[in-house]
Amino acid sequence: MVDISEFVFDCKPEVSDIKLLADIVFGQDYLTESRIEEYLSNPNYIITTLCHKDRFIGVSFLLNTTLAALDERVVELITEKFHWKKEQPIILHHQTFLAEAYQGLGLGKALVLHSEKKAAKENLPQVSVVWQYTGNKLHTLLKQLGYKEAGIIPKYWHKDSLDKKYSCSICGSPCNCDALILVKPQQR
């Protein structure tokens, strides 16, 4: 474990620093600079950044949206399984990632807890689409926070990776990874 007081939440990284880290953890060009700029300028994004000694090391992007705005396969799965309406306002736990050198020290948990605390004020059900592989720490973390498994969508990013020409850090290009859909019902 680390001394969390050495780390600064909600620091102001450059877009290029976020892109560089995303290229390493997710794969080349999965997140483009224009997409990151879009996130940063969209007031519906709940963003928590983390820095150590002025170095950007991680970020969590949550989005205040509706179920209908998500990928249609996710919408279908959730409406069928949980009977939510498509217009249901939700928080999408969009992306959380940390520089490799800082992983496994409890910082991902701190980052997720920090961002989930901000999102809790909205009191909305939450959804996340995560990589389906044994040992995915984000999956473990979200389960600890009350997210339930809704189902698996095979080769979730396949078409998107071909259309947007990005490569996956796990399986290359096109991406053939499956997605696990996680859902956290409203708390009160």
Ligand SMILES: CC(C)(COP(=O)(O)OP(=O)(O)OC[C@H]1O[C@@H](n2cnc3c(N)ncnc32)[C@H](O)[C@@H]1OP(=O)(O)O)[C@@H](O)C(=O)NCCC(=O)NCCS
């Ligand atoms: C996912 C990520 C943000 C987690 O952050 P982290 O700092 O590495 O994780 P932490 O040290 O905070 O550990 C989080 C939890 O994972 C679990 N965990 C730790 N090591 C694990 C392992 N080897 N296998 C499975 N679970 C593990 C633990 O339960 C831990 O919670 P606990 O300490 O309360 O038991 C980080 O690893 C990351 O950025 N990975 C690359 C990007 C990524 O995969 N993002 C998710 C895309 S779906």
